[in-house]
Amino acid sequence: MDFLNAFIALSNFVIIPAVAYGSQLALGALGVTLIYGILRFSNFAHGDTMAFGAMVTVLVTWLFQSWGISLGPLPTALLALPFGILGCMALVLTTDRVVYRFYRAQKAKPVIFVIVSLGVTFVLNGLVRFIIGPDDQRFLDGERFIISARTFREMTGLREGLAFKTTQGITILTAVIVVALLFWFLNRTRTGKSMRAYSDNEDLALLSGINPERVVMITWLIVAGLATIAGVLYGLDKSFKPFTYFQLLLPIFASAIVGGLGNPLGAIAGGFVIAFSEVTVTYAWKKVVTYVVPESMAPDTLVQLLSTDYKLAVSFVILLIVLLVKPTGLFSGKAV
Amino acid sequence: MSTDPYSDRGNKDLSLGNPRGMGTATPVKPGGKAYASAGGPFLIGEAMTGGYGNGPDILHDCTIAVDRGEIAVIVGPNGAGKSTGMKAVFGMLNLRAGHVKLDGEDITALSPQDRVAKGMGFVPQTSNIFTSMTVEENLEMGAFIRTDDIRPTMEQIYDLFPILRDKRRQPAGELSGGQRQQVAVGRALMTQPKVLMLDEPTAGVSPIVMDELFDRIIEVARTGIPILMVEQNARQALEIADKGYVLVQGRNAYTGTGKELLADPEVRKSFLGG
Numbered sequence: 313m314d315f316l317n318a319f320i321a322l323s324n325f326v327i328i329p330a331v332a333y334g335s336q337l338a339l340g341a342l343g344v345t346l347i348y349g350i351l352r353f354s355n356f357a358h359g360d361t362m363a364f365g366a367m368v369t370v371l372v373t374w375l376f377q378s379w380g381i382s383l384g385p386l387p388t389a390l391l392a393l394p395f396g397i398l399g400c401m402a403l404v405l406t407t408d409r410v411v412y413r414f415y416r417a418q419k420a421k422p423v424i425f426v427i428v429s430l431g432v433t434f435v436l437n438g439l440v441r442f443i444i445g446p447d448d449q450r451f452l453d454g455e456r457f458i459i460s461a462r463t464f465r466e467m468t469g470l471r472e473g474l475a476f477k478t479t480q481g482i483t484i485l486t487a488v489i490v491v492a493l494l495f496w497f498l499n500r501t502r503t504g505k506s507m508r509a510y511s512d513n514e515d516l517a518l519l520s521g522i523n524p525e526r527v528v529m530i531t532w533l534i535v536a537g538l539a540t541i542a543g544v545l546y547g548l549d550k551s552f553k554p555f556t557y558f559q560l561l562l563p564i565f566a567s568a569i570v571g572g573l574g575n576p577l578g579a580i581a582g583g584f585v586i587a588f589s590e591v592t593v594t595y596a597w598k599k600v601v602t603y604v605v606p607e608s609m610a611p612d613t614l615v616q617l618l619s620t621d622y623k624l625a626v627s628f629v630i631l632l633i634v635l636l637v638k639p640t641g642l643f644s645g646k647a648v
Numbered sequence: 649m650s651t652d653p654y655s656d657r658g659n660k661d662l663s664l665g666n667p668r669g670m671g672t673a674t675p676v677k678p679g680g681k682a683y684a685s686a687g688g689p690f691l692i693g694e695a696m697t698g699g700y701g702n703g704p705d706i707l708h709d710c711t712i713a714v715d716r717g718e719i720a721v722i723v724g725p726n727g728a729g730k731s732t733g734m735k736a737v738f739g740m741l742n743l744r745a746g747h748v749k750l751d752g753e754d755i756t757a758l759s760p761q762d763r764v765a766k767g768m769g770f771v772p773q774t775s776n777i778f779t780s781m782t783v784e785e786n787l788e789m790g791a792f793i794r795t796d797d798i799r800p801t802m803e804q805i806y807d808l809f810p811i812l813r814d815k816r817r818q819p820a821g822e823l824s825g826g827q828r829q830q831v832a833v834g835r836a837l838m839t840q841p842k843v844l845m846l847d848e849p850t851a852g853v854s855p856i857v858m859d860e861l862f863d864r865i866i867e868v869a870r871t872g873i874p875i876l877m878v879e880q881n882a883r884q885a886l887e888i889a890d891k892g893y894v895l896v897q898g899r900n901a902y903t904g905t906g907k908e909l910l911a912d913p914e915v916r917k918s919f920l921g922g
Contacts, residue, residue, distance in 0.1 A: 349666070352665055352666040352669075352670060353664065354664050418654045419701065421655055422656065422665020422667060423664050424656070502792070505785055508780065508785075509778050509789045512669050512779060512780045513669045514670055514673075515772065515775070516777070516778060517789070518671065518740070518760050519738070519740075519760060519836075520789050520835070521760075521764035521793035523678070525678075569663055573662075573663065573666070635663070
């Protein structure tokens with residue numbers, strides 16, 4: 313029995329990847345939950361908004377790389393990220409002006425918005441694939457690892473290696489900063505409070521002199537920022553492929569609903585719940601189990617509950633369980 | 649079946665949409681201008697005709713007004729358009745005819761936000777507080793349009809409603825009915841309005857709390873703020889009113905001082921229960 317090596321293997325294959333993935337989901341779910349709270353519909357176009365923001369970032373990264381600009385050990389994409397966010401902001405403001413504003417003026421019910429957002433999804437989906445193509449795109453450069461498995465083994469003399477990728481480090485750090493900033497904004501600033509007020513009670517916000525169109529605009533700007541950051545971090549960590557962002561929609565919505573739609577804290581918790589479940593259920597536990605149990609009991613199968621192909625099913629099942637058992641989500645969001 | 653193409657057709661799936669807190673107002677669009685129009689009472693909604701969105705007219709040639717130092721009360725049976733009249737004065741629905749004038753200015757084309765800036769304060773009948781926000785945040789949001797120091801005003805409101813000072817860190821949604829009404833009135837007073845409009849401030853509170861609220865309202869009126877109020881408890885409201893309006897089906901039925909209306913046999917018979 314070797315608990316230390318078991319723990320290192322567990323960290324390497326489960327904990328670190330799940331925390332990074334969870335951070336990406338949390339950022340995505342925060343965007344969904346903000347739109348749900350303030351514009352009052354589930355924005356199905358969120359995945360493709362992420363794809364668009366990431367695409368702009370990828371294009372600017374390539375431009376910088378061709379100019380020879382780099383951030384040394386850090387990925388150049390971080391330098392291109394602000395441009396991606398600006399591009400994405402322009403996109404969401406345009407869609408709001410061209411599409412959603414019309415339905416707001418009609419006082420359309422949320423379900424109409426949902427279907428409208430589905431239409432926006434397909435347009436964006438096509439737009440992104442038209443511009444950058446449907447294939448995998450690589451835009452990661454700089455140092456690959458903060459600690460590689462080999463250095464870790466040499467440093468500690470353990471049998472198991474622990475790899476900590478630069479992208480994972482950046483993901484976790486960025487997520488912490490972004491979430492802290494967002495919460496400070498929502499709870500401490502006048503504009504942030506006016507967003508919460510509008511989300512709570514539109515008519516009363518109007519009576520207090522809060523301008524609804526301004527609240528909506530600021531929400532879209534924040535959502536564009538969150539979506540681009542989430543999209544770029546996911547792209548750096550895995551790779552950029554437009555279609556995967558469409559597929560990400562399910563785990564992102566699962567995160568938001570599991571945590572409690574409309575509740576930002578819930579979105580973060582939900583992101584990690586979904587990420588850890590997906591990773592633990594689809595991980596082949598053979599290695600870890602072999603370390604923990606006596607040699608005679610070592611498993612000869614992979615001890616993998618589900619093939620990674622069923623990753624998406626995991627979030628769906630969790631979503632169903634939460635909706636059946638605690639429909640308001642873990643943190644009692646405003647709805648469901 | 650609904651004829652409105654933008655309704656939800658009975659969809660109740662809250663994982664898709666969030667109907668909570670959705671606005672029902674069809675406010676006057678921003679960008680309109682006020683222009684001078686001298687004469688008349690301090691605040692008047694003159695010959696107002698209109699309804700919500702594209703729906704039928706609810707108000708028909710309805711006039712309500714309040715002058716400096718007065719309490720004006722609107723009474724009438726259910727569905728008479730009392731609340732609608734107040735909302736129309738505040739710009740929460742588009743008028744098809746008529747004018748709203750405040751302090752010598754025609755403000756008919758102003759959006760509700762601009763009317764707040766002009767010095768109007770409005771307490772709606774229901775959902776008149778931000779339930780998920782603390783009492784203090786509610787007051788802060790009341791003062792949203794102000795850019796100067798709001799703390800002295802907040803202190804004044806805590807002096808007027810001492811219970812709110814103790815509960816200021818509590819979410820307003822956790823308070824009792826009477827306390828919520830105090831938060832609601834306090835929120836409206838945060839802008840230091842020139843005129844205060846209250847839509848059934850005593851709806852759903854116990855008789856004791858109701859008396860207390862009436863006392864507070866009189867207290868506010870004594871500070872010189874004219875008050876326009878819709879009230880369900882017609883008799884009690886008319887007793888403190890300088891001016892009373894009885895609305896029936898969106899039209900002015902009787903108008904007079906509070907005392908006159910209380911003495912009018914017709915009004916007594918139809919609205920005051922003999």
